[in-house]
Amino acid sequence: MRVALVIDHLDAGRGGAEGYAGTLAGGLLHRGHQVHVFAHSFRCELQGIRTHHLPMMRYPRGAKALSLCVAARGRLRRERFDIVQGFGATWGVDVHRPGGGSERAWMAREMASYPPGWRRWLAGIRLRLACKLAVNLWVEGRLYGEGELPLVVANSSMVARDLMRAYPRLDPGRLRVIPNGVDLNRFSPDNRSRWRAELRRRLGLSEDQVAMLFLAHNFRLKGLGCLLSALEQGVEGRFVLLVAGRGKREPYQTRARGIKIPVLFLGAVDNPQLLMSGVDLLVHPTFYDPCANVCLEAMASGLPVLTTAWNGASELVEDGVSGYVVPDPRDTGMLRDKIAALGDERLRQSMGEAARKSVEKISVDWHVDKVEALYREAVSLRGCAASPR
Structure with missing residues (x-):
């Protein structure tokens, strides 16, 4: 297929939708599709x-x-693609993925984080x-609240x-998960x-210390304040907290x-897999x-994960088996208790093994399979045949 991806920035370093789009583009290219990316900036491997x-x-x-929506619409009208997938504030596409989730839901949780x-x-x-x-809400309303809808993929x-x-x-x-x-x-x-061993040596960590990792780019929204409040209440054990990311x-x-x-x-860290190994x-x-x-x-690295129900990834965490899911990050007492429980080495080991198993079913290849099937469905709904170019 001749595939167009439309996003504001293609940047593996940002994580989120920007990094995901780069991974998807690479996976589609590897399958033999002709991949075009329409974006304002590009900061990742783009060969091919x-x-x-x-x-x-x-x-x-x-x-x-x-302005990005208008520019993309004008460019896409001049070329022919089998599939156009948009991320975030884009319209006139065959498949749409709300990169940051629902703007309305984000707004409510953004307020709660203060x-x-x-x-x-x-x-x-x-x-x-x-x-x-206001613009993002207007674009989202135009996509989902009126007119002919594209196929919508939620993560x-x-x-x-x-x-x-x-x-x-x-x-x-029209909605797929x-x-x-x-x-x-x-x-x-x-x-x-x-x-x-080398990473812990560089960080000055002994092997008997339990190293917790917090890795994010928006410390407030991702709950670093709540985590520090939980630790202020005191937690027994030789814990150490590593905070990584571009937050303030x-x-x-x-x-x-x-x-x-x-x-x-x-x-900021460029290779999170190195940090997760230690x-x-x-x-x-x-x-x-x-x-x-x-x-x-x-989880793929074999680590137990402690997160909240306000994280869609928590659907893959079996509470008490592969990690813990707390209902609300503001319940710092519960957060502290779950951290304390993870001071047990045998529990961490069993949870880490279960975590790895739970994500082995969602490899990148599996994901690209699902996206290809979605594209074929979109082409069928549009009523035209698709042939690889």
Whole structure:
């Protein structure tokens, strides 16, 4: 097939939809499809993938998404593709994947991530006045609330429920749930024998310390504040917390000084598989994640995962078997208790093995199989034949 993918940025380093789109493009190319990516910027391996730059207005912020939609629509009209898949704020496509989940659900959880009081009140005003959010909600409403719908692929049942709740006119017959795939070779328990000892030596960790990993790019939304609150209550055992990612670290570093266990801030990481080989569990107490790749990658690495029900990836975590799922990240007492339980080495070992088994069914190859089937369905619904080019 001749496939077009439309996204604002193609960037493996960003994670989320931007990184996923690069993985999907590579998987489709490997299957013999001709892959074109329409985006404003490109920051990942692109050998064999045909790229098309889309202009995007920088100011005001709300104009960014709208200008990208208009530019993509104009370019796509001049070329013929068997399938056009859009991510996030795009329309006029055959298949649509809401990259960040439902905008309305995200907005509610974004508000919840602020502490009660004037900060939450101010954040609510700022969100309601934000041009970018207004445009994204308008585009989302145009996609799901009116007119002829594309096939919609959600990466978790949670996202599918959020969309149906926000847009009752969305035809459930057009909605498909396909979890993200995970690279089972790149993220593997075998990495421990290769890199664990050296990594822990560099970080100054002894083998009897239990290393928790928090890896995210938005520390507030992903629940780092809740995690620190849980640790402030005290947790027995030789725990150490590693905080990695591009989030704003300064306010959290200040809080971490009052915690009895060591807290190391590592900054951005380019090879998370190396870091996961040297830690003992992942803690991801997020307020909102459509399907957090970091959780799938940790599970593939043989790590137990502690996350929340507000993470679509929690659907793959069997509570008490392959990790723990807490209902609400603000329940810091429960969060502390689950961390304490994971101080048991035998429990971590059994949970890590179960975690690996649970994600072995969602490899990248499996995911591309599902996407190809979705494309064939979209072509059939459109009433035209598809032939590889």
